[in-house]
Amino acid sequence: MQFGVVRFYGSNCDWDCAHVIGRVAGAPVRFVRHDEDDLADIDCVVLPGGFSYGDYLRAGAMAAHTPVMEAVRTFASAGRPVLGICNGFQVLCEAGLLPGALMVNGGLRFVCHPTHVRVEDNETPFTMPMEPGSVLALPVAHHQGNYQPPPGRFDARVVLRYCDPTGSISAEANPNGSWDNVAGIANLRGNVLGLMPHPERAAESILGSRDGLGLFESVRSWWEGGTAYV
Amino acid sequence: MLRASVYVTLRPGILDPQGETIRASLQRLGHAEVEAVRVGKYLELDLRTEDRNAAEQSVTRMCDALLANPVIEDYAIEIMDGESTCSLE
Amino acid sequence: MLRASVYVTLRPGILDPQGETIRASLQRLGHAEVEAVRVGKYLELDLRTEDRNAAEQSVTRMCDALLANPVIEDYAIEIMDGESTCSLE
Amino acid sequence: MSDGRPWEAVGLTQEEYRAICAELDREPNHLELGLYGLMWSEHCSYKSSRRHLDRLPTEGPQVLQGPGENAGVVDIGEDMAVAFRIESHNHPSAIEPVQGAATGIGGILRDIFAMGARPIALLDSLRFGDPADARVRYLFEGVVAGISAYGNCVGVPTVGGEIVFDDAYRDNPLVNVMCVGLVERARLVRGTAAGTGNVVLLVGAPTGRDGIHGASLLASREFDENPGDMRPAVQVGDPFREKLLIEACLEAVQSDDVIGVNDLGAAGLTSACSETAARAGSGMQIDVGRVPRREPGMNPYEVMLSESQERMLVIVRPEGVARVQSIFRRWDLAAVEIGKVTGDRCLRVFEEGREVAAVPVQSLTDGAPTYDRPWKSPEVETSRWEPGIAQGPDPGDALTEMIGHPAFASRRPVFEQYDHMVGINTVLAPGAADAAVMRVKGTDKGIACVADGDGYLCALDPRRGAERSVAESYRNLSSVGARPLAITNCLNFGNPEIEEIMGSFVEVIEGMRTACLALDTPVTGGNVSFYNETRGRQVHPTPVIGMIGLLDDVERHACSGFLRAGERLFILGRGGENLGASQYLRLVHGISAGPVPAVDYPLERSVGLACRRAIAEGIVRTAHDVSHGGLGVALAECALTSPCGLGAAVDLSGCDDPEVAFFAEDGSRILVAVSPEFAPRLREIAAESRCPLKEIGRVGGDHLEIALEGSRVLRSSVQELRNAWERGLE
Ligand SMILES: Nc1ncnc2c1ncn2[C@@H]1O[C@H](COP(=O)(O)OP(=O)(O)O)[C@@H](O)[C@H]1O
Ligand SMILES: [Mg+2]
DSSP states (O other), X not given: OOEEEEEOTTBOSHHHHHHXXXXXXXXXXXXXXXXXXXXXXXXXXXXXXXXGGGGOSSTTTTGGGSHHHHHHHHHHHTTOOEEEETHHHHHHHHTTSSSSEEEOOTTSSOEEEXXXXXXXXXXXXXXXXXXXXXXXXXXXXXXXXXXXXXXXXXXXXXXXXXXXXXXXOOSTTOSSOOGXXXXXXXXXXXXXXXXXXXXXXXXXXXXTBOTTHHHHHHHHHHHHTTOOOO | OEEEEEEEEEOTXXXXXXXXHHHHHHHHTTOTTEEEEEEEEXXXXXXXXXXXXXXXXXXXXXXXXXXXXXXXXXXXXXXXESTTOOTTO | XXXXXXXXXXXXXXXXXXXXXHHHHHHHTTOTTEEEEEEEEEEEEEESOOOHHHHHHHHHHHIIIIISOTTTEEEEEEEEESTTOOTTO | OOSSOHHHHTTOOHHHHHHHHHHHTSOOOHHHHHHHHHHTSHHHHOTTTHHHHTTSOOOOTTEEEXXXXXXXXXXXXXXXXXXXXXXXXXXXXXXSHHHHHHHHHHHHHHHHHTTTOEEEEEEEEEEESOTTSHHHHHHHHHHHHHHHHHHHHHTOOEEEEEEEEOGGGSSSOEEEEEEEEEEEGGGOOOSOOOSTTOEEEEEESOBOSTTTTOHHHHTTSOOOSOGGGGGGGOOOOOHHHHHXXXXXXXXXXXXXXXXXXXXXXXXHHHHHHHHHHHHHTOEEEEEGGGSOBSSTTOOHHHHHHOOOSSEEEEEEOGGGHHHHHHHHHHTTOOEEEEEEEESSSEEEEEETTEEEEXXXXXXXXXXXXXXXXXXXXXXXXXXXXXXXXXXXSOHHHHHHHHHTSTTTSOOHHHHTTSOOOTTXXXXXXXXXXXXXXEEOTTSSOEEEEEEEEOHHHHHHOHHHHHHHHHHHHHHHHHHHTOEEEEEEEEEEOSOTTSHHHHHHHHHHHHHHHHHHHHHTOOEEEEEEEOOOEETTEEOOOEEEEEEEEEESSTTSOOBSSOOSTTOEXXXXXXXXXXXXXXXXXXXXXXXXXXXXXXXXXXXXXXXXXHHHHHHHTTSOOXXXXXXXXXXXXXXXXXXXXXXXXXXXXXEOTTOOOHHHHHHOOOSEEEEEEEOGGGHHHHHHHHHHTTOOEEEEEEEOSSEEEEEETTEEEEEEEHXXXXXXXXXXXX
């Protein structure tokens, strides 16, 4: 199984994701350029965090129109797993692969600090081994993480919500004012997951938490388990 | 040469924390008459064309594709003569 | 009720990295006719007053104090009737 | 030249103009005069400071590159090296705080990756007036927003720094930024243009009219002008392009095609071309007609003097030009051939084939005049505080007051706006310890870094103030377990033409020299910012020290918070006898009185050594130096940064004056906590290191309790302290 970490101009968590996937989880990984259109050798696409195109205009807007995103669209529609982290989540929303939008934080400022998230849905390749209701310590670092659903029906799954360390959902635990404390959502099929917190920053004990490693390991065991594409 | 002005605003009903913060600051500065503030974007595009209709159509496509996010934003377009007339001078 | 539209733009000669990046992106999307893009802010203020002159003066003060950064930005103001007419609808 | 006093337009004196004429054997033309004006400005030439800076010790086995390059470089073993430097962006930030600070970050990053090093950490050392003042707030919030916007976007974590509020900085905020980078020794690049015939590429952003006569002249003159007139000098940063520039440059220097790299900072092309040529003893010819422009109608003068951001000069072998250009193209950047290296030691500027300037390279750089400005040592504040001054307030109240004062309040509202984790190397983040610690992937090592200054002490006694700043940085690094390696420094002063200002500058340098020699931390570079003055108001003499240290095993480090109830608390070192120059006297009693305590270097070294050994052996995981606010504030900070909200019970016997016992800042002390079974080993380590050791209490509970000679004088709940501490900056 091979992971592909997409590098847009301005991505800056690309190396971090590759380090965690390759060195910590020990899985094969390669970088995918923003202008590639062939993902045949990739089994899981990771859209990393950062400031693609400087986050100018709107975070993720310009990256959503790069050639590689056409390939990611096809990849996703075949049921293959796609993980968008932070800026990657913003790109997925802008590309229409996930519904809704990520607006500027309620406090109007960039926030970088530890948060806790509660697993609400484990029927995705990324959260399979996690108990619903379990709590992960994952940090956030973003300026536009205030998730707002699209008008009308919400055709997606809420996978992660900001909570306190005991798992209770509260306004104080919400770092950015996002709707219903949403930290991460997946499409109805579950194969496309976007989240604002950074699992790759919580994958080694020297950095304080290993809770984030689970997402990468989950998708690998899902793949190795030979599970048919969802 | 034509110039297009594009106004991008948040759709009604979408929360505008920035507008709200500015309103509060203006009131603190003594401007009690300010009832509401909405913050949007203003873009000026210089277009190498003289065809107003074509310009309007292509700017509409740009807005739909990139300049505005239909989930949260509305937009309006104005086409003017370029160079000579600048809305702001 | 009056409505003020405020357009805030970068002063000439000041670098506009957003505009430049958007231009490049529009060109990649096939809009070769786009020669330049400048990005500014567009604000709408609802004012509890009927006095256009007073409104214009007070919005000017707001711009000088808060809404625009005189070191790098210019602004322009338009005053319209509120509620009923909205430039964007 | 029609103007009778042409030198004035470029900020030079008549004597300097004469020297230029003598050098050229003719009058310079308009462009040539512009080149000299820039390169001989205080900011670029260090003409008032150079002879004094030469006093600083710069050598040591760890130093791979001392002053004179884009950044200093120290060896950290295993073929790895660390490049680091600090720089000021004071004047631009006073005019436009967001962009001023942002472009400061951009500039210091370019100094680091110009060396071929990947930037892994940023630090910011900030000084403002009273945050209750609306204008000061605006500057403070703007500067933080600018650093946040730029640093976060380029993906380099901002992991440390300091914020000082003092009325002396009301009109002249100080914005000093430091960057630390990592490079394989073999891949170190230098800013040299060697080899006749090699090609000069200009890379990155097109050139606009930004900052013509900007940073350099602005920072070289008094600052009385109306900010409105400074508009042309305001530069806007583009962190997105900088990110591309970092990646592209670091990729390009992997090839052997690249001879040298230099950033374009103050003085733009003029400085980059002349400095790279001067370092190599070569010449250069460039054609301004080839320089990509952002604005139409720019003349050679404007192109040569522009300070447009996000540009680099890359010197390349002719056969490698196409390869290097294709690397930049892949990063969506222009890399345009603008000239070549020559052997005639001349900087020749052409426009469309016509020579428009020709000046000897060395005359622009080393040939700049240097001045021995008259100076006189300022009076040193030695007046003694009166012991037992006023039956001061209750120590508990005083402690709460201090902890909630902007001087001590939690910096979380600021550092939360900085991405301090990107790069996944940050082992000790802001707020966790006395210094930031970054791991070095692929090794067991860690790099610790700190930026620290003390303008208040230097205002009272510049020499001792500077010594204490170096000593505190040294102690901060020891407190996390790192061995101090070297320093960089940023010297922020008022107008050097005033004898006392120049005198305090000289004294500060002497103090730094003494401390660096005594502590084995050579100076690898730095920056001088004069003319931090508005309408006769000068900033405090403010040297900011940026120090780098090394941990052999990054897992063995200490943070400042209490970790486990039942651990025993010790003080390594000695001190706490003298309230002179303390924050307590100043904030609580409103007394600015000396004397500034002297540094006891043998003590300082043994405290550092003992602390580092205890941490390296794994027996100490909580350590915090006693500095501003004395022992009282240090203990409170250990409780406030405890991840589990732990307090402590302490008895400070041996001192009968609670004010002194709580708040004196003299001496050299580090608080450490060890679990009881390791206490004997700690005693051995202290004895072997000749470090005084004193047990003072135990970690535990949710209160801070302090007794003197058995009777309790203070009992505060950690939660109550926290409430004051967290609200102090609001
Ligand atoms: N401007 C800043 N940028 C980033 N971090 C900062 C800044 N100012 C302070 N910090 C961080 O906040 C913490 C507390 O700062 P400070 O009060 O200066 O600590 P100390 O007095 O122990 O040196 C440190 O970890 C420091 O690195
Ligand atoms: Mg400090």
